[in-house]
Amino acid sequence: MQQQQPPQKWLQFLRWFCKDDFIEEIEGDLTELFEKRADHSVALARRHFMWDVIKTIRWINMKKRKIESITMYAIDNYLKIYFRRFRRGFLHYSVNILGLVLGFTVLFFVLLYSNDEMKMDSYHSKSDRIFRVIEKSETEEGTNYYSSVANPMAPAMKADFPEIVESASMVYFGSATYTYKDKNIANRNYAIVTSGFFNIWDISILNGNPLKDYQGLAGVVLSEDFANSLFGDEDPVGKVIETRLDKTEVLAVMKNMPKNATYQFDIFFVTDINKWDGRISQFFKSWDSHFMATWVLFREGTGPDDVLPKTDAFLSKYMNDDQKREHQIGFQNIQDMHLHSDHLTEAGGDPLRAIPYSNNQFVYIILIIGACVIIIASLNFINLSSVQALKRTLEAGIRKVNGASTKQLRIQLFVETFITILLAFILSWVLIALLLPYFNYLTGKTMYFDEFFSLDLVGYQLAAFTTTWILSALVPAVYYAKLDRAIFMTKNAFAGKGDRLRKAFVLVQYTISMGLIIGVVVLYNQLNFIQNKNLGFDNSGLITLDINSGKARGSFKGIKDGIAKHPGVVNVTTTTRVPGEWKNLPESDLLLSKNAEPITASHYGFDSDGISTYGFKIIDGSDFSGNDASDTLKVILNETAVKSLGLEDPVGKSIWIQEDTLSRFQVIGVVEDFHFESLYEPIKPVFITSWNNPIMVIDYFVIRYNGDPKQVLTHAENVNAEFDPETPAEFNFLDEQWRRYYKADETRGNFIMISAILSVLISVIGLFGMIHYTVERRTKEIGIRKVIGASIPTIIKLLLKDYLVLLCVAMLIASPLAWYMLNDWLATFAFRIDLSIWIFAFAFLVVLLVSFMTVISRVYSMAKSNPVNSLRYE
Amino acid sequence: MKEQSIGEFEELVLLNVAALHDEAYGVSILENLENKLSKKVNISAIHVALKRLETKGFVTSRFGGITGDRGGRRKKFYVITAAGKKVLDDVYSLRTSLYQQIPNISFN
Secondary structure, three states, X not given: OOOOOOOHHHHHHHHHHEOHHHHHHHHHHHHHHHHHHHOOOHHHHHHHHHHXXXXXXXXXXXXXXXXXXXXXXXXXXXXXXXXXXXHHOHHHXXXXXXXXHHHHHHHHHHHHHHHHHHOOOOOOOOHHHEEEEEEEEEEOOEEEEEOOXXXXXXXXXXXXXXXXXXXXXXXXXXXXXXXXXXXXXXXXXEEEEEOOHHHHOOOXXXXXXXXXXXXXXXXXXXXXXXXXXXXXXXXXXXXXXXXXXXXXXXXXXXXXXXXXXXXXXXEEEEEOHHHOOHHHHHHHHOXXXXXXXXXXXXXXXXXXXXXXXXXXXXXXXXXXXXXHHHOEEEEEEHHHOOOEOOOEEOOOOOOOOOOOOOEHHHHHXXXXXXXXXXXXXXXXXXXXXHHHHHOOXXXXXXXXXXXXXXXXXXXXXHHHHHXXXXXXXXXXXXXXXXXXXXXXXXXXXXXXXXXXXXXXXXXXXXXXXXXXXXXXXXXXXXHHHHXXXXXXXXXXXXXXXXXXXXXXXXXXXXXXXXXXXXXXXHHHHHHHHHHHOOOOOOOOOEEEEEOOOHHHHHOHHHHHHHHHOOOOEEEEEEEOOOOOOOOOOOEEEEEOOOXXXXXXXEEEEEOXXXXXXXXXXXXXXXXXXXXXXXXXXXXXXXXXXXXXXXXXXOOOOXXXXXXXXXXXXXXXXXXXXXXXXXXXXXOOOEEEEEOOOOOOOOOEEEEEEOOOHHHHHHHHHHHHHHHOOOOOOOEEEHHHHHHHHHHHHHHHHHHHHHHHHHHHHHHHHHHHHHXXXXXXXXXXXHHHHHHHOOOHHHHHHHHHXXXXXXXXXXXXXXXXXXXXXXXXXXXXXXXXXXXOHHHHHHHHHHXXXXXXXXXXXXXHHHHHOOHHHHHOOO | OOOOOOOXXXXXXXXXXXXXXXXXXXXXXXXXXXXXXXXXXXXXXXXXXHHHHHHOOOEEEEXXXXXXXXXXXXXXXXXXXXXXXXXXXXXHHHHHHHHHHOOOOOOO
């Protein structure tokens, strides 16, 4: 019988890793076992052999590769010395590493955050070529930008510009419900799109075909999650559901939108404009309606620059010169949507954004903060490690006497710094992994740890690592080079060397930390101020119930009376809009006489309970009478409107309101100014008409309640269902809706606060290290002073004086810088706090106290010590 | 020098080396052990135990002659040393003396 051979690959592998001394025995035994087993089954024997080889991979069996080069010996020695020192000076090293860990952690979080912000909507494979059309309108009142553009823009652009290979319209019409069998779900995360959309965005279809022909006005594409909640286990494709566009066929199911998409759509209505008829078809084709978001895809190698010069001629085909001036065309790349949309004015047809627009500036601010913190941490690290290195002159001296060159001493420093930074790096990774959930909570993001190792971020990490490494090893290395051999042999050869540099570093650290602390104090004061400012009415204790159907709107009086019956309900009103409105707030022109200069004012329509439900104060005239017929052409103005119009003694006077037509209204009352927008905005003119006004239909019930809101909610829901069983009730608490104005600021505030606290902490750690070193160095001096008769306070003063001066100087530098920047930020608010000297004083005191509390015990124990001991020192 | 100690598995291997006197090498120890224990043992565990026993000075080793089997590799034979024997004796007497201290327990 042919002798079976063991698997050669594995045998070679074994020979490769196994020690030469052992290979004879191990290979022999394994082969023998293989031969014996192969008598039964060769396959089994081979498998056993592999397993045996794997089990043989043990440290004891491994070839130990001899370290041949001198350098490796040296590094081996450096490592040994490093870890010995680490054990001896554990406090010093851990303080040093802790500072770095905190610095890196902040930096990494900042990187994660800003990376996530900048990558918003970049997941589309063609994202470089996907643009949104923006209209710029130049009028006397100023320049406005809109993302809702003329309705026929999409087909016209595709037809007229060869550079644009695909285009699509996208529009949104407010609330929507979806019914399948007995399930009925409301969901506003939808958009009505034309079929081109699926060639522009990356939408991964799981099942079905979104471009399939459909019956009726539109077909729908549902997200996985939404399809699940509506259909459960059934296959949705091909089923017909009841939607706001009547009976609609489900064409396809798509994957949920990725988490870094601005829009988290659950439903796409896919429609073909040609299928609509009558008024709506007119609407879709009208160049006077600007309601559609329009997406275009450029041909490869082309971009907006190729098209922009031709847009004027393009628009001339559809508009006259005046209209053109109000509707100039621009393009915005889809990746810029998240951070570069601050200039856009909210308009009707924009779908709901799941992730609100953010702004570029804040990303830069936190990048700067991240950089500041890592600068503080590195300076700290440089200070502490150079102090440590200078104390080791004796070791350096001996190395030199034994023939080490300065270069080798420097290499030693680099190696040691490398290890320290590596340790700090790893620890901060761990810290990030642990803290990520809290961080996500704080910033309202969903980030995962693995994102941290994405290619870009690894690059930044490497850059941070190398910079810190080289800089912090460089400073002590330079000192080493300067010294001659003789001096090396004394223990404190470097005493006092580089003090000025170190103090400069401390100064920079404290300047930055104080600046951050001042920033935080101001930020929180301001946010506190605007959140507690009297709005002119009480926004807590108010619930809004959306009127989302014609049925509810038609029977609003019945619903209102029904809701009012509950004992927990103090007041109910029906209104068109609410103060702190989250949909768009309509504006109209008010005129004193038919041909007078108009002023723009925001419009609210209330019934006769409106003023009292909100708690506005009527300072002149009266509320609506409650008689619908006579109220319809009455108007109540706010103080600002009265002032802007220049009305004197307004009650009883007539004004003209320009909507589609010009109509005459009688002023019956004046209401005290109240805030209806965020406090970034000043109070603007407002006019309040009766609910049955010609401008806008009612859209909300607003309930002022007492006690437990839960019961009121259930009650209102039941009443609503009685009159309109199909539409689910949609409730909001008004004060929560107000909070959304300041959400971004709060996130920013938290972010800056944490970095500020950490930066102070790192600076304090640094100061502690420095004082520790100073005290150690001046042990003998203090002993002598004590013998001569210095008191404990004198010595404490002696040690702390320098640093106190440093802190004061830091304050002097930080204050004007912080003042300048914060003033800019505060200027964005219409209502703001003053920057008082106390804020600065407070920040200074906090930093001072925290710093000196940390070092005082060390200094005090030194000052108290027996001079006999200190004189014997060295 | 510190008193050398011996682990349970090492003790088993050492007993095998002693029992298989002059015929003890990896595979024979493995087979004997698997027989006695009636469970699978991995060869590399035995190798490691033998290495440890050798550094502790409980066994010595020599190579056998080259044969056509084993891919031309020689067998490495292990023999127990006096120190190894002594350690086995110590363990044995310790166990026996402890065992004899057990009172007569009835498990019925």
